[in-house]
Amino acid sequence: MTNLNVVDILKKSDALLEGHFLLSSGKHSNKYVQCAKVLRFPQYAKDVLSTVVEQIKDLDIDLVVGPAMGGVIVSYELGRQLEKEAVFTERKDGIxxxxxxxxxxxxxxxxxxxxxxxxxxxxxxxxxxxxxLGGKVIGVACIADRTNHDIGMPIYSAIKLDIQVHDAENCPICNEGKIELVKPGSREFKELGI
Structure with missing residues (x-):
C-alpha cells in the first residue's frame, strides 16, 4: 500500500479534517487527523496498519503498548498482526x-x-x-506521523503528513477570525475549561 492509498483511506473514512483545530499540545492547526474514524472500520485498520507492520516485523518486539485513547485500537491491531501481546497505558491523576x-x-x-x-x-x-517499570522502548508505530522534530526514538508510520501547526498566540486562523476553534481530540484541557 502506498502513501496515496493511505490518504485515500483517510479521506474515505472522513479522518482527514480541514478547519481550525485545538491540538492536545495546545497548539492550533488547519488540518486534523481523526484516526478513530479510520479505526471504526476493521478492514481499513488492518490495511493501514499492515504498512506499519511491514516496517517493524523484523524488530525484536516483546510487547505492544498504546496510550489511551488513540493508541488502544492501534496497539491491538499491531499486536494481532505481529502475534504479540498488546496492552495500553492511561492517565490517572494526569500521569x-x-x-x-x-x-x-x-x-x-x-x-x-x-x-x-x-x-x-x-x-x-x-x-x-x-x-x-524496566521496559526498553525501541520505537513508536503509528498511522500518521505529523512530527517536525526528533522525539528521541524511531517513528514507523503508515504516512508522514506535513500539516502546519501554530502557537495559539500566533495562529493566522485565529487572526483572520473566520473559522471557529474546535477541539476534536480526547485529551481534556482543565486550564482552558475544555
Whole structure:
C-alpha cells in the first residue's frame, strides 16, 4: 500500500479534517487527523496498519503498548498482526500509567502504538512510564506521523503528513477570525475549561 492509498483511506473514512483545530499540545492547526474514524472500520485498520507492520516485523518486539485513547485500537491491531501481546497505558491523576493488572517484564522490548504523533507528548510520557517499570522502548508505530522534530526514538508510520501547526498566540486562523476553534481530540484541557 502506498502513501496515496493511505490518504485515500483517510479521506474515505472522513479522518482527514480541514478547519481550525485545538491540538492536545495546545497548539492550533488547519488540518486534523481523526484516526478513530479510520479505526471504526476493521478492514481499513488492518490495511493501514499492515504498512506499519511491514516496517517493524523484523524488530525484536516483546510487547505492544498504546496510550489511551488513540493508541488502544492501534496497539491491538499491531499486536494481532505481529502475534504479540498488546496492552495500553492511561492517565490517572494526569500521569500516564500502566494499570488494569498489565505488566512489563524487566528488559522487555516494547513498541509504542499511536494513532497520530504530533508533538510526541503522550508517546514520551508512555515511554517514561514503561522504562520506570524496566521496559526498553525501541520505537513508536503509528498511522500518521505529523512530527517536525526528533522525539528521541524511531517513528514507523503508515504516512508522514506535513500539516502546519501554530502557537495559539500566533495562529493566522485565529487572526483572520473566520473559522471557529474546535477541539476534536480526547485529551481534556482543565486550564482552558475544555
Amino acid at each position: 500516564m500509567q500502566l494499570r488494569r493488572g498489565f505488566e512489563v517484564k524487566e528488559g522487555a522490548k516494547i513498541i509504542i502504538a499511536e494513532d497520530v504523533v504530533t508533538t510526541g507528548k503522550s508517546t514520551i510520557e508512555t515511554k517514561k512510564a514503561l522504562e520506570l
